[in-house]
Amino acid sequence: MKRRDFLKGLAATSGGVALSGAVGTLSKARARKGGQEDFGEVKSVKVHCISETSWFDNATLGKDIKQAGGINTNQYEVAYTEENLGGYAALVEVEALDGTVKKYLLDSGWSNDWMDYVFEKDGIDRMLQNKEIDTLFISHDHIDHFFGIESTLKHQPDIKMYFPGTAMKKSFELLKGADFSATPGCPKNSVPHKGELIVTNTDKLYKIQDGMALKFFDAPATLQVRGENVLYFKIKDKGYVTVTGCCHPGIMTLLNHARRNFKDGNRNYGCYGGLHIAVFENWDPKFDDIIRGVKSFNMQRIGCNHCTGWIWAEKAEKAGLPIIHGTDKHESYKKVGTLAHSKTSNVYLGNGDSVTF
Ligand SMILES: [Fe+2]
Numbered sequence: 582m583k584r585r586d587f588l589k590g591l592a593a594t595s596g597g598v599a600l601s602g603a604v605g606t607l608s609k610a611r612a613r614k615g616g617q618e619d620f621g622e623v624k625s626v627k628v629h630c631i632s633e634t635s636w637f638d639n640a641t642l643g644k645d646i647k648q649a650g651g652i653n654t655n656q657y658e659v660a661y662t663e664e665n666l667g668g669y670a671a672l673v674e675v676e677a678l679d680g681t682v683k684k685y686l687l688d689s690g691w692s693n694d695w696m697d698y699v700f701e702k703d704g705i706d707r708m709l710q711n712k713e714i715d716t717l718f719i720s721h722d723h724i725d726h727f728f729g730i731e732s733t734l735k736h737q738p739d740i741k742m743y744f745p746g747t748a749m750k751k752s753f754e755l756l757k758g759a760d761f762s763a764t765p766g767c768p769k770n771s772v773p774h775k776g777e778l779i780v781t782n783t784d785k786l787y788k789i790q791d792g793m794a795l796k797f798f799d800a801p802a803t804l805q806v807r808g809e810n811v812l813y814f815k816i817k818d819k820g821y822v823t824v825t826g827c828c829h830p831g832i833m834t835l836l837n838h839a840r841r842n843f844k845d846g847n848r849n850y851g852c853y854g855g856l857h858i859a860v861f862e863n864w865d866p867k868f869d870d871i872i873r874g875v876k877s878f879n880m881q882r883i884g885c886n887h888c889t890g891w892i893w894a895e896k897a898e899k900a901g902l903p904i905i906h907g908t909d910k911h912e913s914y915k916k917v918g919t920l921a922h923s924k925t926s927n928v929y930l931g932n933g934d935s936v937t938f
């Protein structure tokens with residue numbers, strides 16, 4: 582693709598600046614004025630990576646999807662190689678200005694076997710049973726963030742949950758206890774959700790507590806999935822932090838959204854999550870543009886993993902972005918991602934690692 586064409590495309594796609602998504606639901610006049618929404622501040626946020634290995638081998642997943650017809654196939658119609666499946670989930674601990682700490686769960690992974698293993702490792706199962714976790718946020722209903730819903734619900738069926746309104750019909754059925762496991766790697770849930778369900782849409786910003794809000798972005802993704810819930814935090818004296826599952830709307834869209842819509846929105850402090858850039862470790866000139874774009878926001882701490890692309894994280898660090906390093910903890914887990922295992926640069930926050938903003 583010619584660079585000029587690519588730049589034209591940026592305005593229309595989710596990978597880049599995505600101007601329309603960034604403005605959100607505010608009127609154009611209000612967006613121009615900027616800085617209208619003020620949802621308070623928190624003292625700190627700690628994000629613990631329960632699991633970022635959604636699958637263990639890129640090539641195997643790529644082959645499964647290709648065999649089923651490619652990336653626009655319905656995700657419930659792909660036969661996945663079961664031993665390749667892991668899942669994505671993070672524990673988010675939010676310290677309010679008065680020192681009170683609340684725990685939240687972001688996503689519920691894919692393989693129930695893997696999620697049982699990592700939940701036990703980090704004591705998430707007991708936290709759920711003891712109702713120490715306030716809310717479950719499902720970022721989006723993609724395979725690796727949602728198919729493992731039973732692994733959370735079996736410990737706390739009545740957990741309060743935020744769920745994207747754009748989720749597929751089958752994903753709503755799965756919440757109620759459907760079984761799609763006749764297709765390999767597809768989910769079943771024998772524990773129907775009984776708690777409060779907040780189905781999100783683009784109409785408003787969902788304030789979770791002082792200094793923490795959820796914004797739904799209606800962005801396209803692969804396998805017929807659409808829309809993503811994103812967590813925003815405002816850290817006192819530091820600035821905004823985003824926490825994402827896959828970041829399908831694009832990190833530039835999220836940063837621009839804060840800048841245009843939130844009070845002091847040009848103060849960005851950091852981010853955690855999959856950043857959905859070089860997902861299959863391919864390189865495209867637009868990824869250099871994302872490095873330059875993120876750099877212009879002057880973030881202080883970038884914690885990335887999952888679908889960010891190891892190649893992007895390494896190049897971003899070389900270009901001067903503050904990539905927080907992980908440890909080798911993930912190597913002690915019963916399964917290790919083939920890519921992570923082959924790398925020594927630790928530019929990913931891996932399974933068992935944490936970052937505090
Ligand atoms: Fe993902």
Ligand SMILES: [Fe+2]
Pocket residue numbers: 721723802827829
């Ligand atoms: Fe995703």
